Amino acid sequence: MLPVTEKMALSEGAVTAPPASCNRGAVGFGAREFGFLCCQHTALCFSLGRREGGAAPCISCSRREGGWGRQASAVSLLQVVGLTLLAGGVYSAKNGTAAVARFIEARLWKPSLVSEKSRITVLEALQHPFQVSRRLLRRPQDVLEGVVLHPSLEAQVRNMAIATRNTQKNHGLYRNVLMYGPPGTGKTLVAKNLALNLGMDYAIMTGEDLALRGREGVTAMHELFDWANTSRRGFLLFMDDAEAFLRKPATEEMSNYYLRVAQNAFLNHTRQRSNKFMLVLASRDPKQLHRDIHDRIDVMFYFDLPGPEERERLLRMYLDKYVLMPATEGKQRLKLAQFDYGRKCEEIAELTKGMSAREIAQLAQSWQDTAYASEDGVLTEAMLDAHVEDFVEQHQKKMRWLKREGPSSWTSTP
Numbered sequence: 001m002l003p004v005t006e007k008m009a010l011s012e013g014a015v016t017a018p019p020a021s022c023n024r025g026a027v028g029f030g031a032r033e034f035g036f037l038c039c040q041h042t043a044l045c046f047s048l049g050r051r052e053g054g055a056a057p058c059i060s061c062s063r064r065e066g067g068w069g070r071q072a073s074a075v076s077l078l079q080v081v082g083l084t085l086l087a088g089g090v091y092s093a094k095n096g097t098a099a100v101a102r103f104i105e106a107r108l109w110k111p112s113l114v115s116e117k118s119r120i121t122v123l124e125a126l127q128h129p130f131q132v133s134r135r136l137l138r139r140p141q142d143v144l145e146g147v148v149l150h151p152s153l154e155a156q157v158r159n160m161a162i163a164t165r166n167t168q169k170n171h172g173l174y175r176n177v178l179m180y181g182p183p184g185t186g187k188t189l190v191a192k193n194l195a196l197n198l199g200m201d202y203a204i205m206t207g208e209d210l211a212l213r214g215r216e217g218v219t220a221m222h223e224l225f226d227w228a229n230t231s232r233r234g235f236l237l238f239m240d241d242a243e244a245f246l247r248k249p250a251t252e253e254m255s256n257y258y259l260r261v262a263q264n265a266f267l268n269h270t271r272q273r274s275n276k277f278m279l280v281l282a283s284r285d286p287k288q289l290h291r292d293i294h295d296r297i298d299v300m301f302y303f304d305l306p307g308p309e310e311r312e313r314l315l316r317m318y319l320d321k322y323v324l325m326p327a328t329e330g331k332q333r334l335k336l337a338q339f340d341y342g343r344k345c346e347e348i349a350e351l352t353k354g355m356s357a358r359e360i361a362q363l364a365q366s367w368q369d370t371a372y373a374s375e376d377g378v379l380t381e382a383m384l385d386a387h388v389e390d391f392v393e394q395h396q397k398k399m400r401w402l403k404r405e406g407p408s409s410w411t412s413t414p
């Protein structure tokens with residue numbers, strides 16, 4: 001620091017002698033007399049801030065280069081600022097372009113991980129205008145439309161729908177959901193119905209697909225979340241077979257480096273509940289899920305195999321959908337012979353014990369196929385019974401195979 005007197009004298013610009021602390025006595029310090037000092041001779045005096053020039057030779061040693069005069073320092077400061085601004089400009093232009101590209105991409109394409117989605121891209125709207133408008137108009141009136149569940153689970157699903165609607169209205173944070181239970185019990189169906197009923201976008205992906213992506217998995221994961229975050233209506237992201245991707249780190253598959261990186265990327269994206277998307281994970285065996293995933297789950301629903309009453313309701317619903325309705329509408333060549341349909345459904349409900357709702361839907365579809373394949377298009381009671389017998393046999397065979405593979409090939413209980 002300079003003595004106060006020197007500072008005062010300098011600030012008045014009238015100093016002709018150097019300050020006592022400066023050993024360059026030959027150099028005048030008045031703003032006018034004082035010319036330029038090279039780097040070597042300016043170290044101390046520069047701190048006084050009275051230099052001028054920079055183009056002239058150093059008045060102490062006549063060197064021209066490396067000037068530290070005020071003008072020179074101002075020029076280099078300007079250069080630094082200029083270069084910084086230029087670098088900043090290039091960087092923001094690059095990022096801005098990438099953001100615009102991502103925005104356009106999100107509206108034109110779907111991420112590669114998504115197998116099914118509700119969101120309509122510009123390309124799709126242009127390619128299939130009629131299908132798209134029909135899809136836009138289709139909206140289930142009830143979250144449980146076309147779904148048969150145990151009454152207690154039905155009540156829980158309804159409550160979740162009400163809570164999600166309120167979240168949507170209040171721009172709150174969506175709850176993350178885990179649906180678990182045997183395959184074909186309606187997990188995907190309920191998630192889709194929930195999204196459609198609430199007017200949310202949805203996308204369906206499978207954990208296994210992601211697990212098999214290798215190094216591409218991480219990019220695909222970021223792409224997916226970027227896409228989900230562009231939704232203005234709220235987004236439901238459904239991951240089927242979640243345990244294939246989000247399994248515990250100790251398991252054999254997790255020795256795969258890329259899988260671990262993709263899993264971390266997923267955990268990062270879901271670190272906090274979002275007001276943009278709702279995560280719905282479906283798993284047959286939630287015990288295998290990563291611990292951190294359990295931390296992210298707010299609600300869990302167990303989807304069990306249908307009991308006798310649900311099987312009967314399913315049989316009535318699918319007989320109606322695949323046989324009675326087409327028969328009464330008369331659009332297709334299909335008729336149903338006369339017998340007591342209600343009693344028949346009760347009987348079949350007993351015989352189909354242990355079958356999933358999907359297997360029951362497939363059974364009813366097979367009745368329709370047989371009727372179409374028959375000569376007169378009439379589905380008789382005997383034809384119906386024959387199919388039930390086949391299905392029961394197939395189901396028992398599948399169960400024997402699965403039992404041989406061990407309990408892990410099957411599923412968790414609540």
Ligand SMILES: Nc1ncnc2c1ncn2[C@@H]1O[C@H](COP(=O)(O)OP(=O)(O)OP(=O)(O)O)[C@@H](O)[C@H]1O
Binds near residue numbers: 314
């Ligand atoms: N609870 C249900 N009520 C009515 N139909 C159902 C039900 N569960 C399944 N189905 C029928 O089975 C099909 C497949 O069901 P869904 O995909 O929802 O099962 P899931 O539990 O997600 O099984 P997975 O894990 O194998 O995908 C549905 O499209 C529907 O036809």
